[in-house]
Amino acid sequence: MRSDDFARSSFLFFFFFLGGPSPFWTDGPSASSQFVDMCSTFPAESESCGEPKRRFFYNTTSQRCEPFLHRGCTWNLNQFYTIEECQRHCGKIEKPGSCPPSPMVITTECLTGCMHDGSCPDDQKCCSFGCALRCSDPLKDLCRMPPEKGPCHANIQNWYYDWQTRRCKRFTFGGCLGNKNNFKKRKECQLRCARRST
Structure with a gap:
């Protein structure tokens, strides 16, 4: 492992697991602010230290x-080694x-497990789960x-199928996207x- 790899891994371990703010698992409202803090800072400037290396950062502009x-x-x-790593943590990826x-009723602790689809594994999406995102x-x-x-x-009056009542019902469609x-x-x-449901 390269020395800068080790330094980054050690920093992330101590920051996330020994008390620093985490963008992934944290209580309620503070989750989004910590996510913003992580992704809104610019790469740190310091004295030159070896050869310049290509890295990636999330540009909020x-x-x-x-x-x-x-x-x-x-x-x-x-600061990330690959564009995929950057997108996973900060990019607003929209999965299909x-x-x-x-x-309707939440019986578990209100913990945020993701901030966007890109922070979820495989084809999972970041979805509202009562008071948090999971x-x-x-x-x-x-x-x-x-x-x-x-x-x-x-305000287009279209129809959707309500699986719980097994009936087609009216809803207001905005005119674009949706499902x-x-x-x-x-x-x-x-x-x-x-x-199909009968």
């Missing part, structure tokens, strides 16, 4: 992981699929997906989902 030349021995948390509905398996069956208005501001549990006509909804 462009909202992208970008390369830079690391010339020193000093590390802060917004939809989150399952958040439970990595969850995405819904693959469109008929089980919750109604999703999307980010646009139209596939979205039908213009009730009959389309019934043909796609209702017959």
